[in-house]
Amino acid sequence: MSVNIFGVMPDNMAGTLSGKFPSYRYKQICDWLYRKLVFDPAQMSNIPKDLQAFLLDSYSFNLPEIDAAHEARDSTIKYRLKLRDGAFIEMVLIPAESKRTLCVSSQIGCSRACAFCATGKMGLSRNLEVHEIVGQIMLASELIAPARLSNLVFMGMGEPLDNLCNVLKSLIILQAEQGVAFSPRRTTVSTCGIPHKIRELADSGVKTKLAVSLNSAIDEKRDILMPVNKLHPVRELKQAISYYLSRSSFRVTFEYILIPGINMGDEDIKALKRFVGDLSCKINFIPYNRVEHLPYQSPSEREINEFLQKAASLHQAITLRRSRGSDVCGACGQLAAQKGEPNEKH
Template identity: 40%
Template sequence: MEMSVKPKIASSVGVAKPAAKKDLRKTAVADLQAFMTAQGQPAFRAKQIQEWLWKKSVTDVAAMSNLPQTLREQLAEQFDILPVTIAQQQKSNDGTIKLGLQLHDKHLVEGVLIPTETRMTACVSSQVGCSLTCKFCATGYMDRVRNLDAAEIYDQVVLIDRLAKQNYNMPLTNIVYMGMGEPLLNYANVLESIRLITSPEGLGWSPKRITVSTAGIAKMIRKLGDDKVKFNLALSLHAANDEKRNQIMPINESNSLVALRDALKYFYAKTKGEITFEYIVFYKFNDTLQDAEELYQFTKHVPVKVNIIEYNPISEAQYVNTDPQTLDKFAAYLEKRGVVVNVRRSRGKDIDAACGQLAIRNKN
């Protein structure tokens, strides 16, 4: 369960309620410019503020040193910046770092830094909890509380990048939207966060270093195509058979493999973007050569690569990882048919930071 703190309610008798401050990071440039005019400041100050917020990742107006002191005081009186903060931190034996990240309303999400010799990858969350109830995923056993806004997703990247530099003297190289939540059910905020991360006025990342993973929302995959996104798309497939996929991923009942196939073809036609299928091989469930053949047939619709992922058991589910020999045979079957296959070994299992294990648990 996510941790939340209920604020104490004070008596308001005889006390004037202060005006609520606006969220500076949700204030449009035009509104900031109007504020500057009202304060007798030049309109270009708004652009300076945007640069501090999104290029320099500043979360305190007092640090905006090229603004006049009086303006900084006026901003502090009328605006808030609501940054994500690190509430918990664990480091795995393999170097993976899992973070419990606290939002302004005291809810928690998890983010992960996954280091290798050549890459530093941030795994970020897009929702508090999740509504999709995938049977093998710890987050799927939580309720969906709310969507994250774009700044909250952006903050995860900034915080994890700092950790990478502090711990490994290396900046982030990749971002995956594979943490808590279904990114395509928080579509606008996810795309806005990617704009902030990739824009020259933001962090200036290449979108090709970003991958958004979905459990398979066909109409939203089509919308990605219509919006001609430039980041990579990953589909959490885990079975290329409707009957089996229905058992582990209830979303498949309304987004069948045929619907997903057609959506992926549409997406690829519109974007020519890289597509990856993620496939966890569960013991005696989807690990036979017949399952591999069904997966191979599904890969023929669009150019894809397949990531075969080692499963990380959770207490809520009965599924376990297949044995190494079966996994190797499964991968070899696909490779012989020309499929690009990567076998992803788990990272951070000892701290519940591996794929499918993210869930905020109340430890009280």
């Protein structure tokens, strides 16, 4: 079986071509693939026939297939994608005034079992291959062309740091000058908080912003919301984040899903204040999106406003982030690649 070209590291492709073809051909191929979005070697008009044949023999050029698309009232589009082995993942395209953000998946399912998350209920099937991650970006780029993606967030299905090796390789491909040249400041990897992996990311040399799904700074509560906390309590998480900050020029973002009766009280604000203390960070508060079969409720506007008044005493920048696409289950914590949803376009 031939190798999927979207999983090939820049050095490897350049190395494979060298000796057989002039080095400038590598740049030309990248230009077709990543800038012109032409994925058929036969249509690469400045590439000689023998190189076109070599590419066709050596590589496959498949992207994930769109199985269904659901457009929300706010224009967010959730795509269910079918992979070569028949498995399904989801990616979410979130258009805003001047931005087009793509939320990508890194695993099929997730083993971390966060209590509020639909993906967590699926368990883990497998990690995505590098080409399956890069393929989501290429597919979305094709869908929105001639516009370009402005931001990339690893907040879809899966825990990116549990597939860190492939996520890092994907970032290297996407950030390569000859490739998409995606800016690290427009890339965010989101984690439930795995300290040794946060350190590994910090030491990797690959630049990206980091978002940490915190949701409570009280161990007893976080243990229930996010089982990862039983293995790595908040003190250990904070040490790893301090280490990341010492190696990165980006501040960290904390995601804090607001769930009434769970993490919106006075003691929760006090604990959060203690936790963020002197960290260079900002905090996104996100009203919970109800997920069928899960016991948590969305907060009312009054509950959100009361919470934000209390949170105003925090020294760090805070924002209220409304999840996009909640009416098609494309919002935070709602991705589960279910079959048979309404309004299918494909």
